[in-house]
Amino acid sequence: MSYQNPSKTVKTSQVGSVGHWTPERLAALTVVSAWEIGSRTLRRIWEVGDVTAFLAQGPDEWSRFGLTSTQTAALSRSRTEDASRLAERLHDAGIRFLLPRDDEYPKYLGRTADPPGALFIRGTRLVDEVRVAVVGTRAMTDYGKRATDLIAGELGQSSITVVSGLALGVDAAAHEACIEAGGRAIAVLPSGVDDASIAPRTNLRLAHRILETGGALVSEQAPGTPTLPFQFLHRNRLISGLSDATVIVEADHDSGSLVTARLALEEGREVLAVPGPIFSPASRGTNDLIRNGARPCTSAADVLDALGYSNPERAKQISEARALVPVSGDEQKVLDVLTEPFGMDDISRRTGMSVSSVGAVVSMLELKGRIISVGPRTFVKKI
Numbered sequence: 001m002s003y004q005n006p007s008k009t010v011k012t013s014q015v016g017s018v019g020h021w022t023p024e025r026l027a028a029l030t031v032v033s034a035w036e037i038g039s040r041t042l043r044r045i046w047e048v049g050d051v052t053a054f055l056a057q058g059p060d061e062w063s064r065f066g067l068t069s070t071q072t073a074a075l076s077r078s079r080t081e082d083a084s085r086l087a088e089r090l091h092d093a094g095i096r097f098l099l100p101r102d103d104e105y106p107k108y109l110g111r112t113a114d115p116p117g118a119l120f121i122r123g124t125r126l127v128d129e130v131r132v133a134v135v136g137t138r139a140m141t142d143y144g145k146r147a148t149d150l151i152a153g154e155l156g157q158s159s160i161t162v163v164s165g166l167a168l169g170v171d172a173a174a175h176e177a178c179i180e181a182g183g184r185a186i187a188v189l190p191s192g193v194d195d196a197s198i199a200p201r202t203n204l205r206l207a208h209r210i211l212e213t214g215g216a217l218v219s220e221q222a223p224g225t226p227t228l229p230f231q232f233l234h235r236n237r238l239i240s241g242l243s244d245a246t247v248i249v250e251a252d253h254d255s256g257s258l259v260t261a262r263l264a265l266e267e268g269r270e271v272l273a274v275p276g277p278i279f280s281p282a283s284r285g286t287n288d289l290i291r292n293g294a295r296p297c298t299s300a301a302d303v304l305d306a307l308g309y310s311n312p313e314r315a316k317q318i319s320e321a322r323a324l325v326p327v328s329g330d331e332q333k334v335l336d337v338l339t340e341p342f343g344m345d346d347i348s349r350r351t352g353m354s355v356s357s358v359g360a361v362v363s364m365l366e367l368k369g370r371i372i373s374v375g376p377r378t379f380v381k382k383i
Contacts, residue, residue: 042117123216136170156183
């Protein structure tokens with residue numbers, strides 16, 4: 001199925017059949033198709049001005065320009081005839097090819113340390129809206145799933161666009177929770193955005209749901225580009241660059257989502273982390289982030305507060321969203337008790353639950369924003 005962007009503000013040269021493409025634009029697509037050429041080199045080539053003339057110079061001049069032998073070989077294999085066929089594929093799949101000079105290219109990306117030299121977008125435009133990245137480990141725990149559902153769901157209900165990477169685990173859960181809440185999701189891919197390139201294949205249907213619900217698939221890679229290990233770093237950089245704030249739900253010390261957090265911090269954007277159990281490997285990275293100064297995140301209200309949207313209208317939206325988040329039977333038991341402050345032992349006696357069970361339930365109710373701590377191991381229901 002094709003998901004052509006209905007926006008009338010996109011230039012026909014970007015989405016039309018190859019007959020509408022200028023020689024200069026086809027030359028740019030030829031260069032970008034050589035995936036070995038990175039964003040910094042692409043921007044240098046665009047500064048040359050006449051990309052068609054640059055292509056015609058050949059390998060010797062490209063080497064003198066500064067291309068590596070690998071890049072020169074890749075560009076030698078990338079032909080304009082192939083780019084013409086790719087342009088037709090873009091048209092058929094509703095994929096737009098954007099360069100930094102194009103009107104639709106997100107101008108806020110130009111303020112990042114390493115703006116993409118080109119983008120391929122399938123779906124709606126990347127408008128100047130509030131966007132929050134929700135990312136984390138592929139090895140998501142049940143706690144992480146519930147936290148992701150809560151935070152991404154509340155963000156979606158509050159008209160905040162959720163950005164993530166379409167990977168297994170937290171990424172996919174964030175997209176799904178946002179969509180289920182009626183929100184808009186943006187998936188940033190390390191591969192092409194065409195159906196054949198999307199990985200993992202189990203998330204192809206999710207990619208279609210993102211498009212069907214007004215979201216977008218975004219990549220720096222041309223359709224047909226395979227997923228290679230180094231491209232995940234580029235994907236994480238783009239997730240960070242597209243987002244006003246980044247929430248890390250679960251991450252061990254070696255999680256790629258910590259790279260996303262570091263990039264966001266380096267560029268002065270807000271980073272929040274969900275506090276987790278101290279014995280869970282999936283929370284070691286997030287707990288370290290909090291220890292080192294990241295804001296704790298237990299609901300979307302924390303994200304909005306970090307972004308300066310703590311006004312009455314936003315607070316009302318979050319309160320209404322929180323009221324829609326279901327609670328389990330044990331959670332309701334504890335809520336019924338906490339109409340006044342009680343400690344863990346008192347909650348245990350009044351509910352008939354073990355202290356360890358109460359601890360787990362209290363942690364989740366705090367995460368859902370339904371109770372607050374008013375003293376050491378003492379809690380009360382949030383009004």
